[in-house]
Amino acid sequence: MWKPDRHSRQPLYEQIADHIEQRIAYGEFPPGSLLPSERKLAAELGVNRSTVIMAFDELRATGIVERRTGSGTRVSTTKWEIAPKHTPNWKRYAQGGQFLPNLPFMRKIREALTRDPSLIDFASGELAADLAPINEIAALMSEHRYTSYLGYDNPQGYIPLRQALVSYLAEHRNIRATEASILVTSGSQQSLYLITQCLLSPGDAVAIEDPSYCYSLPMFQSAGLRLFRLPVDPYGVHPEDVRALYKKHRIKMVFTNPNFHNPTGTVLAAERRKQLLEAASELALPIVEDDPFSLTAYEGTPPSPLKSMDEIGSVLYIGSFSKIAASGLRIGWMVAPREIAERLADARQQMDFGLSVIPQQVAAQFLSSSYFAPHLKRLRMQLLFKRDLLVEALNKELPDLIRFAVPSGGLHLWCKLVPEIHDGRLLEEGIRRGVVFVPGSVYGSDSGFVRFTFARARTEDIPAGVAKFAEALRAAIGG
Ligand SMILES: Cc1ncc(COP(=O)(O)O)c(C=O)c1O
Helix, strand or coil: CCCCCCCCCCCHHHHHHHHHHHHHHCCCCCCCCECCCHHHHHHHHCCCHHHHHHHHHHHHHCCCEEECCCCCEEECHHHHHHCCCCCCCHHHHHCCCCCCCCCHHHHHHHHHHHHCCCCEECCCCCCCHHHCCHHHHHHHHHHCCCCCCCCCCCCCCCHHHHHHHHHHHHHHHCCCCCHHHEEEECCHHHHHHHHHHHHCCCCCEEEEEECCHHHHCCHHHHCCCEEEEEECECCECCHHHHHHHHHHHCCCEEEECCECCCCCCCECCHHHHHHHHHHHHHHCCCEEEECCCHHHCCCCCCCCCHHHHCCCCCEEEEEECCCCCCHHHCCEEEECCHHHHHHHHHHHHHHHCCCCHHHHHHHHHHHHCCCHHHHHHHHHHHHHHHHHHHHHHHHHHCCCCEEECCCCCCCEEEEEECCCCCHHHHHHHHHHHCEECEEHHHHCCCCCEEEEECCCCCHHHHHHHHHHHHHHHHHHHHC
16 A cells, blocks of 8 residues: 655655546546545545645646535546646656755745846845946957857867966966866856766765855755855864864865855965865865955955965866856856866766857957956956945944944955844845845854845945845844
């Protein structure tokens, strides 16, 4: 006798609906026949009657069964006789596969922004149109004839872009790379995806910062990885914690975002960088350095990447165009030992035959052009201006209710809310008033933190956005 599996991820009512649908399809319950009563089925299957009712509701919604008051639930005659073609149960398919859906808060924010693009956006981690090099890119596109052949390109990346990246990395990031050690990706996100899917196996333990951008990505759970936390303090992660996690869980990899960390804005202290690399080399432990923000340093010299100090090759370095130029170009890169770059390029080929050559050509032109350096200079100044506006507005609107450290680079400001607050409630109140931001719990933190991105909103909207947030916070406290 079939029974639903209580350990399955699929809810009981769905398992029951699937099971009944199968019995109908096999002819056990012909069209028009009466199904067992809810009470009887509940007793047979060892579940509550309400679970069977939900299963019947599900079957009714797809037209497989009908219910008439007083005469029980019958197999539909129209569905099964007159219209013998059945629509696949797409809802069920949509819940299948290995890839977990986005986090509910992230979906809520995306839905809110799609519904109402006039919301003031402190949530999207990207540059506003006026910070991106739109005119420069348009000029390059009209100056250059892009390609004479639009065939599949090398899955490791368009060679002139890899050459441009070798020079860029040497000049701006003090990283020595070769064309063979660079993999072009469609952004850091894809680099992380390739690493989690191709270099690690389900059940592997990895260390990620807490809080961390990585917690906002169900990608790590979808790959079946066991995540262990490295707390981030004002100087970044503590190398001793890496050693402790290795000892206890035999972690296979460390993911870190050491330069203007997302979400906290922290820069890993110089001494800790040295110690982290020492720990990695002693333990033969790879470090993934996710570095999309270092060149946004508003003033002075940007922090040096771990990769520039990596003498023995422990670091997989990930870079991106998204936060320094334009996220919509979808250009990122990885610097890795040759065998890893080739392995991941081979995986790329199987997934999508590599990236479109057009944005790669644009990126190569932009990096080698005289536009790049002045663009970066302007970007840093404008980010500083926007950061100051946000800080000033927060200090004015909420002097006693939030605390934060002022970042010296990156796109985000991480706030601790002084009152105890329910994340979901606060976001609801914010959306209602026309502002979105990311609740801190998305990044693995406890409730009571908020990440503001100041790069995406229009400059003139920042004070109004903070005023709306302040109202939302007061309403959430009041409730
Ligand atoms: C730390 C970090 N890594 C990776 C990404 C992914 O960026 P992209 O795929 O646009 O390069 C982001 C985006 O916000 C990020 O903040």
